[in-house]
Amino acid sequence: GQQLNQSPQSMFIQEGEDVSMNCTSSSIFNTWLWYKQDPGEGPVLLIALYKAGELTSNGRLTAQFGITRKDSFLNISASIPSDVGIYFCAGPFAGGTSYGKLTFGQGTILTVHP
């Protein structure tokens, strides 16, 4: 089946540092999404990307849809303690009738030290 590989698996950073994480796929995606999961909660959509090369920001977060359509990147600038959580990339299952079926990466666990 389709696999999304996220890296790194975990990060320990100091408050104020910038963060970069990425997601790669063995197949081409037409949509990339980034979700964040706070401890004990369900995932929340951060950014959705729909076009190769697209760069989209949401506050201190910036995500890019890779030109090859097989990767995506998420950057967080000037991290704060509430950035703690698990960050997931996601993309559609292959197939024209997949509608909202998503496949997820294994997640990047972010810890921010004050």
Add this chain to the structure above:
Amino acid sequence: NAGVTQTPKFQVLKTGQSMTLQCAQDMNHEYMSWYRQDPGMGLRLIHYSVGAGITDQGEVPNGYNVSRSTTEDFPLRLLSAAPSQTSVYFCASSYRTAKPYEQYFGPGTRLTVT
């Protein structure tokens, strides 16, 4: 709007018991889905529905049943619980045609099977 609600929040079952995890949404979303989350494995799709009366299997459907009699509700049934079904279960919903991959998640049900 309450968004996506799930009950119960926590549940402990003995092997062989059955139960139903409830999911409801008040956003008039056509698409609803169930995922399970296990450590280091991201979220995996169990079953999904593109509208009332229509359901289909995801990646890991074995041991689970679903039905969709109304737009609002999408219960997940475990017929005979097994320890391998110990996990955190998330329900999600989205519009079917407009941005179907931008899904809203519920808070999750934490299930332990002993």
